[in-house]
Amino acid sequence: MDLGFTPEEESFRQEVRSWLESNLPAAWRHGGVGGYREEEETEIQRDWQRKLYEGGWLKLGWPQEAGGRGATPVMQAIYQEEMATIGAPGILGRLGVTLLAPTLVAHGTQWQKEQYVEKILSGELIFCQGFSEPDAGSDLAGLRTKAEKRDGKWVLDGQKTWSSGAHYSHKSFLLARTDPSAEPHRGIGFFLVDMHQPGVEVRRIKQMTGGGEFCEIFLSGAEVDDRDLVAQPGDGWKIAMTVFGFERGGLAQAARFERVVAEMASLARERGVGSDPTTRQKIAQAQIEAHVFRLIGLRNLTRAQHGHAPGPEASVTKLYWSEMDKRMQEAAIGVEGMYGALAPESDFSVQDGRWQYGWMWAQAETIYAGSSEIQRNIIAERVLGLPRGR
Numbered sequence: 362m363d364l365g366f367t368p369e370e371e372s373f374r375q376e377v378r379s380w381l382e383s384n385l386p387a388a389w390r391h392g393g394v395g396g397y398r399e400e401e402e403t404e405i406q407r408d409w410q411r412k413l414y415e416g417g418w419l420k421l422g423w424p425q426e427a428g429g430r431g432a433t434p435v436m437q438a439i440y441q442e443e444m445a446t447i448g449a450p451g452i453l454g455r456l457g458v459t460l461l462a463p464t465l466v467a468h469g470t471q472w473q474k475e476q477y478v479e480k481i482l483s484g485e486l487i488f489c490q491g492f493s494e495p496d497a498g499s500d501l502a503g504l505r506t507k508a509e510k511r512d513g514k515w516v517l518d519g520q521k522t523w524s525s526g527a528h529y530s531h532k533s534f535l536l537a538r539t540d541p542s543a544e545p546h547r548g549i550g551f552f553l554v555d556m557h558q559p560g561v562e563v564r565r566i567k568q569m570t571g572g573g574e575f576c577e578i579f580l581s582g583a584e585v586d587d588r589d590l591v592a593q594p595g596d597g598w599k600i601a602m603t604v605f606g607f608e609r610g611g612l613a614q615a616a617r618f619e620r621v622v623a624e625m626a627s628l629a630r631e632r633g634v635g636s637d638p639t640t641r642q643k644i645a646q647a648q649i650e651a652h653v654f655r656l657i658g659l660r661n662l663t664r665a666q667h668g669h670a671p672g673p674e675a676s677v678t679k680l681y682w683s684e685m686d687k688r689m690q691e692a693a694i695g696v697e698g699m700y701g702a703l704a705p706e707s708d709f710s711v712q713d714g715r716w717q718y719g720w721m722w723a724q725a726e727t728i729y730a731g732s733s734e735i736q737r738n739i740i741a742e743r744v745l746g747l748p749r750g751r
């Protein structure tokens with residue numbers, strides 16, 4: 362495992378830092394605002410994506426022939442780390458930028474690449490992901506939304522759910538069954554669906570955070586041109602696996618957790634419980650776990666540096682950080698004492714309710730991108746070689 366950075370990498374870090382210092386407004390730092398101010402957050406994320414695009418950062422790891430900077434995995438990790446350390450907000454088109462654009466580069470037609478990739482990066486086109494259905498989440502191959510070819514167009518009928526940001530998205534990358542008689546993993550198509558057309562209805566789902574960024578999508582006779590089908594009608598599963606590869610192979614976020622621990626320690630001092638032995642132990646435990654996560658991140662980075670794609674070990678990373686974040690957020694709520702029970706938007710909430718919001722949000726982290734149970738199954742079967750459960 363490689364624990365150090367070269368002088369070139371350190372100089373790249375300085376470049377990222379000074380760009381962030383000059384371009385990231387102070388009010389947008391430290392994770393932005395809580396979800397109960399969702400509309401405000403949406404606009405911040407839209408503007409931030411535009412700034413990053415104009416700064417050339419959204420193509421950092423792309424090859425130079427494709428207009429990218431050809432940054433190594435280590436440089437990309439440094440970029441991510443600096444973003445997390447300063448508390449930069451997310452970008453509005455995250456799913457399009459991180460999942461769809463590289464998938465189109467790998468599997469799209471020339472027309473799809475020219476039509477979509479640059480617009481996805483610039484934020485001109487926002488895409489949401491339409492994979493999950495009410496009865497198809499972990500078992501995604503059980504999806505039932507139908508796509509039928511009629512008069513030269515694909516006609517879609519069915520229901521999607523938990524689609525993040527569908528209410529502000531222009532399009533969706535969506536899986537639908539093109540051949541009901543085929544085996545579950547075959548006969549699925551990967552479509553780019555216009556969200557603003559008759560036959561597409563979006564309903565927001567109110568969450569316990571007070572936000573409503575997840576949506577149900579109802580499709581009744583929605584139409585898709587052939588040119589918006591990615592690859593062949595039965596290739597959707599293979600393409601979805603490419604998408605998941607980008608999702609699960611994420612770079613180290615250790616800096617984010619180290620920042621959370623430091624902020625938790627300062628919260629403890631602010632609330633006058635910094636010398637309480639139980640609080641101190643919880644914060645020390647969080648610090649140890651964050652450090653272990655940094656080591657896991659460095660191990661993954663070393664693998665990537667040697668050209669190895671993330672394997673099933675990526676499940677260890679996902680399981681570790683998502684479960685750790687839940688514990689950290691819970692410990693922080695404990696530091697707030699009885700104020701931790703207040704709703705984030707309460708006038709009396711501590712630090713603008715950010716810890717309550719963080720705790721509620723953390724509950725979702727062990728569900729999306731493969732739940733903890735699914736990750737444990739993968740670790741058991743593919744890392745430890747245990748027999749498949751029934």
Ligand SMILES: Cc1cc2nc3c(=O)[nH]c(=O)nc-3n(C[C@H](O)[C@H](O)[C@H](O)COP(=O)(O)OP(=O)(O)OC[C@H]3O[C@@H](n4cnc5c(N)ncnc54)[C@H](O)[C@@H]3O)c2cc1C
Binds near residue numbers: 490524735
């Ligand atoms: C924050 C968030 C954002 C999301 N965004 C999107 C999005 O933009 N687009 C999209 O398409 N989807 C999205 N999802 C949906 C997400 O992909 C699903 O929630 C996830 O795949 C789990 O599916 P499910 O909710 O149907 O739960 P289920 O699959 O029904 O699982 C229910 C429970 O059973 C367990 N379980 C299921 N199968 C097994 C098994 N074989 N062995 C052991 N335990 C099992 C699960 O771990 C879970 O605890 C999002 C979810 C969240 C929380």
